[in-house]
Amino acid sequence: MLNNLDKKTFDAFRDLVYDKAGIALGEKKEALVAARLSKRMHSLDIPTYEEYYEYVNNDTDGLEIIKLLDSISTNVTHFFREQQHFDFIANHIDKWYLGGQRKFRIWSAGCSSGEEPYTIAMTINETLRGKASDTRILATDLSTKILTEATEGIYNERDLEKIPDNYRRTYFEQIKVDNKVQYQIKSNCRSLITFQRLNLTDTPFPMKGPFDFIFCRNVMIYFDNTMRKRLLEEYHRLLKPGGFLLVGHAESLTGMLTGLKSVKPSIYEKQ
Numbered sequence: 001m002l003n004n005l006d007k008k009t010f011d012a013f014r015d016l017v018y019d020k021a022g023i024a025l026g027e028k029k030e031a032l033v034a035a036r037l038s039k040r041m042h043s044l045d046i047p048t049y050e051e052y053y054e055y056v057n058n059d060t061d062g063l064e065i066i067k068l069l070d071s072i073s074t075n076v077t078h079f080f081r082e083q084q085h086f087d088f089i090a091n092h093i094d095k096w097y098l099g100g101q102r103k104f105r106i107w108s109a110g111c112s113s114g115e116e117p118y119t120i121a122m123t124i125n126e127t128l129r130g131k132a133s134d135t136r137i138l139a140t141d142l143s144t145k146i147l148t149e150a151t152e153g154i155y156n157e158r159d160l161e162k163i164p165d166n167y168r169r170t171y172f173e174q175i176k177v178d179n180k181v182q183y184q185i186k187s188n189c190r191s192l193i194t195f196q197r198l199n200l201t202d203t204p205f206p207m208k209g210p211f212d213f214i215f216c217r218n219v220m221i222y223f224d225n226t227m228r229k230r231l232l233e234e235y236h237r238l239l240k241p242g243g244f245l246l247v248g249h250a251e252s253l254t255g256m257l258t259g260l261k262s263v264k265p266s267i268y269e270k271q
């Protein structure tokens, strides 16, 4: 039986999560945090939140903080989330291809379980339809657990709800896992993507860029303005002039943009 998460310990976890991942947990998230941490504590057989806090802080190899962040982060995502973003990149890739561009670089920052980068890959495949190109998609996330799922690329029938039938046939193969029917992404999409762990608080980022598109959707909502500003500066640095940053629809970047011009709701172009 676990004890209660008191305010002092909750605040200590909040500071730790902010420090390590830039995630600003609201004051009212106490019950949510308690529930999420309790699963991890249960598997470690640690009965109190105070002891778990000590355990994380004394963990010299830093692996427990990764587990803690794995349990805290919200990974909700789905295929073709905000369809207009994919129509937008399809139009531009088509146009740029006609103009002679062959190299395309896309980054999905906060890719969760892979639905976003795989949707980008399907969109690009459908746009270029076998025409020669040098296309690479970098997909990064903080959570090692979710990245393992993303790399496996195995989904159930419900996950595939938004995927048109012809895409399902072309990009997924039916497999059986524990006697249940599942769908695994095929190599025609997977081969375009490199999955990597990257903490968005670790600026400056090691990549050289330049990217044609950076997707950072439904990730910055967990950060405060200081962190958002730092990220936007990095995205600006890594985009090519005329490249685009795509964010989630609920996210407002008003007052934080330098060198990024709003071209459509939730889409910004590097000047």
Ligand SMILES: C[S@@+](CC[C@H](N)C(=O)[O-])C[C@H]1O[C@@H](n2cnc3c(N)ncnc32)[C@H](O)[C@@H]1O
Binding pocket: 020, 021, 022, 023, 073, 074, 075, 076, 077, 078, 081, 109, 110, 111, 112, 113, 116, 140, 141, 142, 143, 146, 198, 199, 200, 201, 216, 217, 218, 219, 222, 248
């Ligand atoms: C709600 S999901 C969004 C997934 C996808 N981009 C979408 O819009 O459907 C947010 C993701 O951001 C990741 N995340 C949160 N904080 C992060 C950080 N500091 N660095 C990298 N990824 C982070 C979480 O692990 C999670 O997978």
